Amino acid sequence: MKTILMVVGSFREKSLNRQLAREIEARIGDRATVRYLEYRGLPFMNQDLEHADGSENPAVRRVRAEVASADGLWIVSPEYNGSYPGHVKNLIDWLSRPVVPMDYATPLPIHGMPVTISAAGGGRKGAGMAEKLTELLKFVRFAEPTRPYCLMGYGAEALKTNVLTVNPEAEALITAQIDAFLKAI
Numbered sequence: 001m002k003t004i005l006m007v008v009g010s011f012r013e014k015s016l017n018r019q020l021a022r023e024i025e026a027r028i029g030d031r032a033t034v035r036y037l038e039y040r041g042l043p044f045m046n047q048d049l050e051h052a053d054g055s056e057n058p059a060v061r062r063v064r065a066e067v068a069s070a071d072g073l074w075i076v077s078p079e080y081n082g083s084y085p086g087h088v089k090n091l092i093d094w095l096s097r098p099v100v101p102m103d104y105a106t107p108l109p110i111h112g113m114p115v116t117i118s119a120a121g122g123g124r125k126g127a128g129m130a131e132k133l134t135e136l137l138k139f140v141r142f143a144e145p146t147r148p149y150c151l152m153g154y155g156a157e158a159l160k161t162n163v164l165t166v167n168p169e170a171e172a173l174i175t176a177q178i179d180a181f182l183k184a185i
């Protein structure tokens with residue numbers, strides 16, 4: 001059974017994006033194992049902490065190992081000021097770095113790794129986040145991100161109730177995205 005690692009780009013307790021990730025997980029069902037990456041404990045990027053020479057931070061080691069053991073990454077993220085949240089960039093920065101000092105020859109687990117993006121967003125449905133995150137993922141050499149992306153508007157009401165409702169348009173996109181990603185992993 002293949003493993004999909006969900007990366008939720010919001011740490012908010014009632015996150016609409018976490019709810020979207022759960023909706024995706026429910027629709028994947030028994031076709032893959034779904035795990036969630038816990039990365040709140042990652043320090044801000046600091047090159048003093050990055051190598052497996054004794055200086056590697058334990059949270060960095062754990063996050064790297066979890067990503068390495070997955071078959072694909074599914075990032076479900078809000079849009080912050082037209083882009084991805086800073087902690088998502090910080091995570092990708094950590095994953096993009098060599099484990100052994102100056103070793104740029106050994107491939108990293110993320111090189112060629114299948115990846116896809118979803119969002120529950122406002123009026124632009126997270127389109128700015130998805131565009132910039134796609135650029136970043138390609139830069140650090142993930143596989144070409146799998147499309148279609150389910151980018152859904154949560155609607156004004158959801159911001160008050162904190163309850164995400166998956167409309168038929170989003171439902172169809174989730175189904176298509178799951179089918180495409182299961183083929184990619």
Ligand SMILES: Cc1cc2nc3c(=O)[nH]c(=O)nc-3n(C[C@H](O)[C@H](O)[C@H](O)COP(=O)(O)O)c2cc1C
Binds near residue numbers: 126
């Ligand atoms: C710093 C910050 C910047 C934001 N910028 C945008 C934005 O550019 N576009 C947008 O649609 N929503 C923006 N929002 C609103 C978020 O989409 C909204 O708070 C959403 O519910 C966050 O996702 P979550 O429910 O998963 O935490 C912003 C929120 C924050 C905290």
